[in-house]
Amino acid sequence: MIEQAKGMLMQDFELDEAEAFDLLTALSQDTNTKVRDVAAKVVDELTGSASEETAHATLEALRELRDQLREG
Numbered sequence: 001m002i003e004q005a006k007g008m009l010m011q012d013f014e015l016d017e018a019e020a021f022d023l024l025t026a027l028s029q030d031t032n033t034k035v036r037d038v039a040a041k042v043v044d045e046l047t048g049s050a051s052e053e054t055a056h057a058t059l060e061a062l063r064e065l066r067d068q069l070r071e072g
Contacts, residue, residue, distance in 0.1 A: 005039035
């Protein structure tokens, strides 16, 4: 699941493999959630499988982290 999420982030966010994994681990640490669970949420959201109430929350958080990492 982690590899699939990294690949999807690489494509949708225009990241390299290390950047995609950095985003997953940063969100994992920020939310005290296992990386595999963050990865599962990413895959669900990008494939349209996420529930309405959680749809896009993980992706939005990843976008914010990406922007922070690029600035800092």
